[in-house]
Amino acid sequence: MGEDNKKKLLEVIQKLDQRIADLNRRVQKLEAQLDDPWFRPEDIDGDASSSPSPSRPAPSVPPTPPKDEVSQGEFWLNKIGIALLLMGLAFLFKYSIDQNWMTPPVRILMGGILGGVLLGLGITLRESREILSPVLQGGGLATFYMTVFAAFQLYALIPHLYAFSVMVGITLFAFTLAVRQYEFALALVAVTGGLSTPFLLHQEAGNLPGLVLYTCLVLAGSMAVYYFRPWRSLLWYSWAGGWVVLGIAEGELPAYKVERIFQFWSVEGGVLFAFALFWIVPLLTKQRQWHPSATEKPAAPRTVFENTFAEHNAPVTALMMFSGIMAWILSYLIWDLPDETWGWILSGFCLLFFLIAFLLWRRSSPPEPVALHATMGTFLLTLTLWHLFDGDLLFFALTVEATALHGFGKRTREHVVTYTGTVFLMLLTVWLCTRILGRAPGTAVLNGRAGADLAFLLLAAYWSTLMPKQEESQAYLLVAYVGWIGWLWRELNVLPHGSAWVSIGWGLTGAILLLAGVRTKQINAFRVGLGTLVLVAVKLTLFDLAHLSALWRILIFMGFGAAFLWISYWMKSPWTQPASGKAV
Numbered sequence: 001m002g003e004d005n006k007k008k009l010l011e012v013i014q015k016l017d018q019r020i021a022d023l024n025r026r027v028q029k030l031e032a033q034l035d036d037p038w039f040r041p042e043d044i045d046g047d048a049s050s051s052p053s054p055s056r057p058a059p060s061v062p063p064t065p066p067k068d069e070v071s072q073g074e075f076w077l078n079k080i081g082i083a084l085l086l087m088g089l090a091f092l093f094k095y096s097i098d099q100n101w102m103t104p105p106v107r108i109l110m111g112g113i114l115g116g117v118l119l120g121l122g123i124t125l126r127e128s129r130e131i132l133s134p135v136l137q138g139g140g141l142a143t144f145y146m147t148v149f150a151a152f153q154l155y156a157l158i159p160h161l162y163a164f165s166v167m168v169g170i171t172l173f174a175f176t177l178a179v180r181q182y183e184f185a186l187a188l189v190a191v192t193g194g195l196s197t198p199f200l201l202h203q204e205a206g207n208l209p210g211l212v213l214y215t216c217l218v219l220a221g222s223m224a225v226y227y228f229r230p231w232r233s234l235l236w237y238s239w240a241g242g243w244v245v246l247g248i249a250e251g252e253l254p255a256y257k258v259e260r261i262f263q264f265w266s267v268e269g270g271v272l273f274a275f276a277l278f279w280i281v282p283l284l285t286k287q288r289q290w291h292p293s294a295t296e297k298p299a300a301p302r303t304v305f306e307n308t309f310a311e312h313n314a315p316v317t318a319l320m321m322f323s324g325i326m327a328w329i330l331s332y333l334i335w336d337l338p339d340e341t342w343g344w345i346l347s348g349f350c351l352l353f354f355l356i357a358f359l360l361w362r363r364s365s366p367p368e369p370v371a372l373h374a375t376m377g378t379f380l381l382t383l384t385l386w387h388l389f390d391g392d393l394l395f396f397a398l399t400v401e402a403t404a405l406h407g408f409g410k411r412t413r414e415h416v417v418t419y420t421g422t423v424f425l426m427l428l429t430v431w432l433c434t435r436i437l438g439r440a441p442g443t444a445v446l447n448g449r450a451g452a453d454l455a456f457l458l459l460a461a462y463w464s465t466l467m468p469k470q471e472e473s474q475a476y477l478l479v480a481y482v483g484w485i486g487w488l489w490r491e492l493n494v495l496p497h498g499s500a501w502v503s504i505g506w507g508l509t510g511a512i513l514l515l516a517g518v519r520t521k522q523i524n525a526f527r528v529g530l531g532t533l534v535l536v537a538v539k540l541t542l543f544d545l546a547h548l549s550a551l552w553r554i555l556i557f558m559g560f561g562a563a564f565l566w567i568s569y570w571m572k573s574p575w576t577q578p579a580s581g582k583a584v
Helices: 003-032 042-049 067-099 105-122 131-155 158-179 184-200 208-228 232-251 258-284 304-306 312-336 339-362 367-388 390-411 415-436 450-468 470-492 496-522 523-547 550-570
Strands: none
Touching: 003 550, 067 415, 105 131, 131 184, 131 258, 158 184, 158 208, 184 208, 184 232, 184 415, 184 523, 208 232, 208 258, 232 258, 232 312, 304 470, 312 367, 367 390, 390 415, 390 450, 415 470, 450 470, 470 496, 496 523, 496 550
16 A cells, blocks of 8 residues: 555656646746747737647747837827828918919818818727827817918908807817817817917907907816816816916017006906916816825825825926916016015915915815915915015025924924925025125124024024934034034124134134033034134134234234143043943
8 A cells, every 4th residue: 555655656746847847848938938029928828728749830920019019109100190191281282372273262171171081080980999099080170270270361261250260169179079088189189279279360450358368268178178087188288388378468468558457457367367277176176186096005104295295296286386386477577566566465365375274274174285275375475575575684584484384394294394494494595605705794793684694593503403314404503503604704804803703703613512512422513613623723824824913813823722722621621521330
């Protein structure tokens, strides 16, 4: 019985060895096939299910391009093809004019027939050619636009009202096809044709309010389509096209006169409408539910502001913020108002956005819209301060705003808010450098610029305690230190024998940092203090020696020499040593 079991076991082992060897050969073959760029994944299944015997080689099959490459080739070929076809149509129209082959009505009729054929063929092939179908339909719609343009501008066969009505109908039809077929390319054609209609049918006596009103209607239609079909490309395309048209309208404004006030208000109304449209509609769409997409799994939980400006929300969030910037720029160009007036206007909008954020928060709305409105309110607050103040007051006001951002970020653990405050710090630091290197103050220390700069330096040191990382905290302290050194140089240099007073101020700063570093065992403070004292020594020998009077040279050199000796002695005093049992 035992011998039979051993034989069966050996047979099983031999079969397994043979099976493993067979599988190894198949794996090697599949790896070689995967290295082939023309390899089709479906060939694996066929090969795995039935491997041809060595005596009968498998029939050779002509290589087939990969499916994704075929789709890309089809995508680009049909785009290039329809572009070439439309260019050929334009050349045909021009050639027919040069050769007098056809009368203008026949040319327009031929254009309409070609557009209808392309459109009908695209609709017919919708099920079998998903990539080619929208291209044909878009080409047909573009042909209709070109035909109406030629009928009105080139041949004057139809009146302006009729041509405008036909183009509006083409735009509505294109929007309808886009929604029904779920094809964003048709929506882009509709937006392009709709916004281009006033320029294609332009007359010498332009109607600026009519242009703005029509543009607002086209944008409203595109945003209505976006509400039901949230295509991000449609949103950005409409945003860019709308602001371009409104910018052109602003450029066409005549010199300001009271009797032309309606034209100015019409353009301003279009600007405000566009801002409201590009702000409200994205908030109402399903895309603005402020949740990560199904494919995006964040490695760690996000805070409110991090989720608001995360990758899946950032494009639309940025668009909404840019809408506010564009509205401010165009409004600033439309109206020639004093900065103080602009400040009070912007303060009203600032309070409005903060009020909306507060009301949304009180109603327990999703936190992301609250954060977005608060962000826009903060941006408007910055613009308000920029218009209401200037010089030292503006510098101090922006410093206070940056302090509020750091405090709010620390309290709510919102790193995005804290980093926004960091951006303020960087900008204010650059500004501080220009202020320090600028003209010397008339009075040392007791002046507005000195007070505003000193407040910034003290708050920068305070901000270092609010930063989540030690490296960031040290960067803030470095800014405060370098700014303090520069502040001393600017303020004390205007005094009599100012170079000596600057050396004394730098020396005291270095001594305090060095002694504090030794006492508290902070190596960075010790190094900065020591470096400052070395800087003072270099300044004494290279600059003060040549610019100070004899009496001041004696006092400065003897005083600093004695101070350096005392510091070196004090560093080894019992007061600086650690308590017994504790390591340094």
